[in-house]
Amino acid sequence: MPEEKIVKKISVQVNGTAYASEVEPRLLLVQYVRETLGLTGTHVGCDTTNCGACTILMESGGEWKAVKSCTLFAVQADGRKLLTIEGVARGDELHPVQNAFWENHALQCGYCTPGMVMASLGLLARNGSPTEEEVRKGLSGNLCRCTGYQNIVKAVLSASKDIKEKRLPVIP
């Protein structure tokens, strides 16, 4: 094992802001986002790729894809664009998905919510008119221990309608 601490330079764009940092290769992307950048809206739940609380979006080949940031190294994000929960609202104006979560009471304790919202954005970016079953499958990588799934599914379905009717972009 290399004893000396080796760092790598990375540059990323998070929520439209460019950052350049030196990171240890073993630093997980979620730790980078939370601890280096101070964006603590992204949560760590299980830390084992199960719960989805750490979900963020990463751009790849012109597409935004939901990924679990506890299962990526920060060095892998070098040169890429990321979107976290902090970049979803425009100032005080909530994103339609956030608004739908509010309207449908799709959160109780709120711990899973940032991951749920990001996974919903990943789903809607790919499929603008999901069926209820598609929403349930699309969010199967996100756990809500308050078991508030009914209202979360309702919220995503309602947000998809809202986005279509108002012709809003899914990715802000």
Place this chain on the structure above:
Amino acid sequence: MNPRRFQYHSPRTLGDALVMLEKYGEEAKVLAGGQSLIPMMKLRLLQPEHVIDLNNIPDLSYIEDRRGSIAIGALARHSDLERSPLIREKLPIIGEAAEQIADQQVRNLGTMAGSACHADPAADWPAVLQALDASFVVRGKDERVVPATQFFRGPFDTVVRQGEIMTEIDVPVPQGDRVGQTYLKFERRAGDFATVGVAAVVCVDGDGAIASGALALSAVAPAAYRATDAEKIMEGKKPTQRLIEEAASAAAAPSSPASDLRGSAEYKKEMARVFVRRALKTALERAGVKL
């Protein structure tokens, strides 16, 4: 959870990756999707000194029609396969299996080649690729092509040698007018590994007899396996409920599942039989057979 310290390498060509792999030998691990490697590093089940990331090598994400077969590049993600119109048209079993793997986020990163090389006995691709008679292109100093049926040696063990990287998977498109295929997965909860997974690919001839039937099972043996005894029972026969029952029993017979949280060995062996029966029925129906 933090992995042990390691050095990170991001080669821009496959040639550079192979040089690094040669140089660092058994201290190195290859990173593709990372959805198995990184969790194992976090649990410190793996502690490589060098990680060689393939993700910055261009042109490894292809899914290409090669007339009679489909070539899948080492960095094609499960989600690419799930959404590929070419796959949906030519190899629907791959699309069907892809969408049953883990969840949206994991599928956005995880790769078919990575899953094959990781060789988890409960993974979905080893059964699917064996049933399709796929082959793997493995490159080291030379390039070799290994049939999927000879690739998996046991839990997390394959014929890939130190210094080699899987670069491509070639999947022949089943030929015939009446082909039916399915991957049926029994999972205890959403996104879980299979309790049992069954890949079935059948071709029915003009007289309605089974010209060929391929069956492979995952999660019920140290490695996914082809149920050759069951295949022989079906060959040349007209499909009936009784034939399906016989084939299902023969396919489950060589299984040797382990008791764990997903069920007892006895239960899993029975589920193997039940799920082969269901998968065969679906594949035959998709081949236009009325049962």
